Amino acid sequence: MIQNTLDTSPPRLIALDWGTSSQRAWLLGDGGRILDVRRPDFGLLGTTGDDPESRTRAYEAAFDEACGDWIAAAPDLPAIACGMVGSAQGWREAGYLTTPTDLAIGAGDLTAVPHPRGVLHLVPGMRVAPAADGSVPGDVMRGEETQIIGALGLLPPTDGPLTIVLPGTHSKWARVEDHKIVSFATAMSGELYGLVMAHGILGRTATTGVRDDAAFGRGLTTGTSVPSRGLPAELFGARALVLDGLLDPASLPDYVSGVIIADEVRHLLPHYAAGHRILLCGNADLCRRYAAGLRVHGMAADIVAEEAAAQGLWRVAIDAGLLDPDASTIPEKETL
């Protein structure tokens, strides 16, 4: 069947961003072009406490449901996945590469998971090893390393030091130097925002609002004030402003967003981006907010306002030799 479509737009790779809370499956063609995309709902697969046998069956079934038809149509197509699927709670533990790590992930770094129709290759996570003296804290990511690799591919090549920021539930700040990820940090700012608005007094103080960029800017200013009173005090300050009639409860969410992003930026910018060019990658609105937070410190940022996981998976597949660099040929069917 592949042969029938080779002269138009042959599929080259099945690529999955298989996270805990969201999943994406792409059928990629030459040069990583997206031929098809799906958003399978794997639900809470990663949080089940099943025994290994039944967990394997569950992942196999989920994988088959997500892209079994793609495999049936092109049984030799390589498949690759990043994210939670490779965690200890996933299909198979895919390990971590320890920083500094080369941006080109090798074939030996992937974990091959056999399934009834072939093999799925899992991308390893990355970790920062903590220093014994505590001077360097440890950190971990799984899935974001692939987005970082993809985002770098979307940029004009640069040799200078770069920091990639992926804003989100667990924001990542990754320092890239000499084509290596030399270190990174995670801030659970997005999770804190979600928690205080969904379950806390700030959520009960807010009313359903419209977007308020001015309130966001006020929050940024508060969260950047010197010296800082600390995030827990500045967050309560949002409630005080509402009780004092100085902040519309409908604008509280944007104000709180500003306070939390400012706190993250003020702390991580000097550690992870001093003297670096900065690239923001992810949701367009979040990137815009972080860019505003960086401007307060006189820093400009390039924005790649899209998720770069598909590009990253394509890049890893090339570097690991799953497909030809020019993607003009399809590799032999793999055997384990």
Added chain:
Amino acid sequence: MIQNTLDTSPPRLIALDWGTSSQRAWLLGDGGRILDVRRPDFGLLGTTGDDPESRTRAYEAAFDEACGDWIAAAPDLPAIACGMVGSAQGWREAGYLTTPTDLAIGAGDLTAVPHPRGVLHLVPGMRVAPAADGSVPGDVMRGEETQIIGALGLLPPTDGPLTIVLPGTHSKWARVEDHKIVSFATAMSGELYGLVMAHGILGRTATTGVRDDAAFGRGLTTGTSVPSRGLPAELFGARALVLDGLLDPASLPDYVSGVIIADEVRHLLPHYAAGHRILLCGNADLCRRYAAGLRVHGMAADIVAEEAAAQGLWRVAIDAGLLDPDASTIPEKETL
């Protein structure tokens, strides 16, 4: 009936700490001695969206249930309450005193709420007015002002500057100078701890634990590290430690407690307690944790390991003239 017990232990005051999530009712005798205490469950009275009429009826019924028998036994007994009952969502809005505020609250500052059996006096909250230029952030408290007044009464008299810290869901740091509360700050540290452990990834990372003072100490050290990576990054660091096998998931709650308390202390200590004697007042375990957090900065603290609301209500009642300073006589029955 009062007369029958005057020579032994006459009740002098009905005092209520009527907060949103917990309530206490005391029958106080000479010198503020506690003759009886109850923990009525007023449930979500403060969060109902009832119309004013039915809200009034609901508060009257709750008050009657809590201490109607005390009033029946001594109809002339004055009654006073602090906390949410005096908020905009409470029985009657009791307003705020703006700092700097004298520790002696005057009769004119109380709000008298008539009810079928007499009058309940509501203690006002306190607020810090924000400076127009943003240099001083605003803040509010309602209920804690009474605890502060009570805690000061439990200390040997001092004329020097003092900072009272009430650790809790919304920790308060109040600067007291020249017998005035000159300013204060609130940190929602306890709320953040509760949210991340109840609803966040840290709660899902932790296992049911035993108390681990060493893990708490490690968290304090991390949260005090210079320069700071910020609370959202240090919180995620707890998960990284567990994934790296460097922290027992059963010890994660104490580690996180240390990180959050250290963050609060490092930020609020220089603003609100520089050069001040420090008094911690509240839950014994929390006071112990905050004292450890202060020791990291070379600060000692006195601890009043009890809730001081009853003492505070007694003090306010005296200062406002609701009863004689020596509490040997009972005032005339009030009329509105």
